[in-house]
Amino acid sequence: MAKPFDIRRQTGFNAIAMACFVLLYLPIILLVIYSFNAGSSIAIWEGFSWRWYVSAWQNDQVQSATVRSLVLASCAAIFSTACAVPAALATTRQGSFKGHTFVFALINQPLMVPEIVTAVALLIVFAAVKVATGYTGFGYLILAHTAFCLPFAYMPIRARLQGMNLSLEQAGADLYGTPWRVFRHVTLPQLWPGILAGAMLAFVTSLDDVVITEFVKSAGQDTLPTYMLGQMRRVVTPEVNAISSALLAISVVMVMAFFFLSKTRK
Amino acid sequence: MSDASDPVARRASRNRWFLLTPALVVLTLAASGPLLVVMIYSFLTPGDYGGVVWKPSIDGWFSVLFQRDFFSEELTFADAHLSIFWRSIWLSLMTTIITFVIGFPTAYFIATRPANRRDTWMLLIIIPFWTNLLIRTFAVMELIRNEGTVNSLLIALGIIDQPIQMLFTDFAVLVGMAYVFLPLMVLPIYASMERMDFSLVEAGYDLYATRWRVLKNVILPLVKPGVIAGSILVFVPSLGAYVTPRVLGGGKQLMLGNLIELQFGQGRNWPLGAALSLTLLFIVTVALLFYVRAAGKEEGHHG
Numbered sequence: 001m002a003k004p005f006d007i008r009r010q011t012g013f014n015a016i017a018m019a020c021f022v023l024l025y026l027p028i029i030l031l032v033i034y035s036f037n038a039g040s041s042i043a044i045w046e047g048f049s050w051r052w053y054v055s056a057w058q059n060d061q062v063q064s065a066t067v068r069s070l071v072l073a074s075c076a077a078i079f080s081t082a083c084a085v086p087a088a089l090a091t092t093r094q095g096s097f098k099g100h101t102f103v104f105a106l107i108n109q110p111l112m113v114p115e116i117v118t119a120v121a122l123l124i125v126f127a128a129v130k131v132a133t134g135y136t137g138f139g140y141l142i143l144a145h146t147a148f149c150l151p152f153a154y155m156p157i158r159a160r161l162q163g164m165n166l167s168l169e170q171a172g173a174d175l176y177g178t179p180w181r182v183f184r185h186v187t188l189p190q191l192w193p194g195i196l197a198g199a200m201l202a203f204v205t206s207l208d209d210v211v212i213t214e215f216v217k218s219a220g221q222d223t224l225p226t227y228m229l230g231q232m233r234r235v236v237t238p239e240v241n242a243i244s245s246a247l248l249a250i251s252v253v254m255v256m257a258f259f260f261l262s263k264t265r266k
Numbered sequence: 267m268s269d270a271s272d273p274v275a276r277r278a279s280r281n282r283w284f285l286l287t288p289a290l291v292v293l294t295l296a297a298s299g300p301l302l303v304v305m306i307y308s309f310l311t312p313g314d315y316g317g318v319v320w321k322p323s324i325d326g327w328f329s330v331l332f333q334r335d336f337f338s339e340e341l342t343f344a345d346a347h348l349s350i351f352w353r354s355i356w357l358s359l360m361t362t363i364i365t366f367v368i369g370f371p372t373a374y375f376i377a378t379r380p381a382n383r384r385d386t387w388m389l390l391i392i393i394p395f396w397t398n399l400l401i402r403t404f405a406v407m408e409l410i411r412n413e414g415t416v417n418s419l420l421i422a423l424g425i426i427d428q429p430i431q432m433l434f435t436d437f438a439v440l441v442g443m444a445y446v447f448l449p450l451m452v453l454p455i456y457a458s459m460e461r462m463d464f465s466l467v468e469a470g471y472d473l474y475a476t477r478w479r480v481l482k483n484v485i486l487p488l489v490k491p492g493v494i495a496g497s498i499l500v501f502v503p504s505l506g507a508y509v510t511p512r513v514l515g516g517g518k519q520l521m522l523g524n525l526i527e528l529q530f531g532q533g534r535n536w537p538l539g540a541a542l543s544l545t546l547l548f549i550v551t552v553a554l555l556f557y558v559r560a561a562g563k564e565e566g567h568h569g
Contacts, residue, residue: 007468008378010371010481017375020368024394024448027405030415034408043413083292086285097279103286109297114506114550116523117543121300123530124307124540127317147296150289208398211508211523215530225400232404232513241408244401255396259389 028248035241042238052242061227062243069207069223072138076145076206077153081199083146084153085191089183092161110148118148119215126216136218144216145209149202156201156262160194197261204254207247301547308540316534326537330545347525347542354522355549357440358504362451364444365500366493369451373492374485376452377459388456395449403513406442407433434516442514443504450503451496458492491561498557502550522546 035053039046056062091103110118126140168190172182210225217226224247231240308326310318333344376387394402409415410432417429432438466488470480486493508523515521520528522542529539 005471007464007471010374010477013371013374016368016371020372020448020452021390023368023445024390027409027445028394028397028402031401031405031408041413042408043411043415043418079292083289086287087289090282090285097282103290106290106293106298109293109301112550112554113297113301114503114523114546116506116508116526117304117547118297118300119508120526120530120539120543121304122296124536125300125303128303143292143296147292150293154289204396208396208400210400215527225398228400228404229509229513232407236404236408240404244398244404247398248401251397252393255393256389259385259392263385 031241032245032248034238035245037238037241040237042236042241052238053246056239056242056246059239061222062224062239065222065224065227068138068221069225072141072145072223073203073206075142076149077199077203079142079146080149080153080202081157081195084150084157084198085195087150088154088157088161089187092158107154108151111151115148115211119212122212123215130218138221140216140218141213141221141223144212145206148209148212149205152201152205153198156197157191157194160191160197164190193261197258200254200258200261204251207250304540304543308537308544310537312535312537314534316530316536318536323537326535326541329535329538330541350520350522350525353436353519354505357436357443357521358501358507360440361443361447361504362497362500364440365448365451366497368444369448369496370455370493373452373455373459376456377462384460391449391452391456395453399446400509400513402446403442403510406438406445407513410438410441433514434518436515436519438514439511439519439521442510443507446510447500447504450499454495454499455489455492458489458495462488494557494560498553502553505550505553506546 034042034045036048036050037044037046038049038051087103087107091100122140122144126144129140130136164187168186169182172186173179177185208225209223210229213223214226214229217223222230224243228240228243307318309322309324311321311323311325313319329344330347331344332341334341372391376384376391379387407414411417412429412431412433414433416432417426420426421429432441462485466484467480470484475483506523507521508527511519511521511524515524517524523546526539526542526546529535529542533539
């Protein structure tokens with residue numbers, strides 16, 4: 001019996017798609033495998049070992065870079081979400097308003113402008129501020145990260161607000177709830193998944209950033225990605241694989257959590 | 267109603283701007299404000315040890331395209347810059363084409379799965395997208411370096427005796443960019459394919475069209491907005507790529523991003539760096555405008 005004619009099939013497409021998935025994952029999987037290599041090569045397998053994780057863990061530079069990355073990503077996630085929630089409320093409620101194109105352009109600017117351009121712009125401004133004030137601390141990185149994480153925090157919150165049923169808020173207002181109480185007891189409980197999703201996206205975005213951090217950081221302010229970028233100039237040992245794999249694990253967990261979080265709202 | 271004299275509307279407006287203040291302050295301080303400063307810096311004179319001297323000059327913009335001969339003061343095109351511009355545009359176009367050739371069938375494959383499986387397939391595309399770009403670049407580097415997996419495998423199989431030098435070539439940069447930006451092509455194409463009406467495809471076959479003709483004359487036109495969006499999403503970050511050409515090009519195969527960085531490092535020519543940044547921004551803006559026009563036209567056709 002001949003196979004029924006499948007209108008969805010296109011010759012070779014399945015093969016290319018399979019190749020695509022293999023190509024997408026093969027390099028990452030190899031990278032993780034060699035992080036467990038007992039030898040110091042990243043291409044010749046010499047048996048299983050945790051030694052590179054141990055050596056990364058005991059490396060002072062890696063330790064401080066890890067702490068710095070996590071603190072920075074947490075600050076960026078908290079601050080950008082704190083800015084994004086009111087901004088999303090202002091842009092989704094009460095219809096369109098004068099200047100809303102301008103506001104959208106401003107919020108989305110970090111997505112439109114190439115990262116290298118933003119990085120250079122921040123380098124120029126912060127260099128001048130550093131000279132003028134003498135302050136060379138962590139604040140510049142926090143400010144920069146908060147800014148470019150803002151659109152990532154904003155998008156899921158806005159999407160959540162747009163999908164929300166307004167009648168509950170109106171009912172709250174009808175029952176003489178003050179705007180704050182309505183927000184606190186009606187809007188916020190429904191908004192939580194969006195806020196959480198936004199904060200997580202911001203966290204991952206900050207954790208992954210190389211370019212802007214590389215240009216903004218003062219001496220001795222390496223984050224994990226900029227530390228790794230510096231290492232790649234030299235002979236690479238599987239220690240970099242070990243750090244990469246750990247970072248990879250964090251990202252994958254966050255993305256999976258985000259994925260299921262956004263699925264539950266349907 | 268929306269009249270400014272209406273007290274309710276006025277209070278709503280005041281509320282709105284109050285709510286927007288934190289976001290706008292942060293973005294002005296660390297996004298749009300600095301961009302304006304870049305514009306000012308591009309018209310200043312470079313300082314001897316980096317930085318700028320507050321003396322107006324158009325030399326920064328001038329040297330984007332031209333150079334003055336040191337001895338004869340003769341004007342010529344800045345060949346080094348032009349070749350980097352050209353390489354950036356060429357590599358970005360090639361990246362866009364490669365990601366399309368691989369990404370289109372992949373998006374099609376996912377869109378034709380049963381509805382309850384599609385999300386899982388998409389998750390497989392999204393995970394690499396949210397994985398650190400530097401790590402993915404590093405993964406490619408390990409694969410293609412002289413003592414890397416590909417060369418080791420080819421030598422072990424006896425196909426070659428000497429490792430092929432792939433790292434630090436244009437090829438390496440191209441492979442790396444295609445690898446890291448591939449999900450950006452798949453996502454929007456999939457988004458428009460998912461909404462596609464397959465009864466149109468069926469109609470094509472009923473009219474005795476071949477699979478190729480259905481693909482070319484039915485499917486492609488239907489998902490064109492997704493293809494355009496994907497191309498822009500790949501082309502724009504490719505053009506401004508910094509990490510991938512730095513790691514895989516090894517500082518030899520420069521792209522625009524690296525040329526810009528050079529001006530703030532060894533080059534010590536901040537005004538030129540600022541002018542180059544704005545040139546890059548200009549090219550990106552043109553690409554985005556092209557996208558907006560193309561997308562608008564599409565909507566006009568179907569709507």
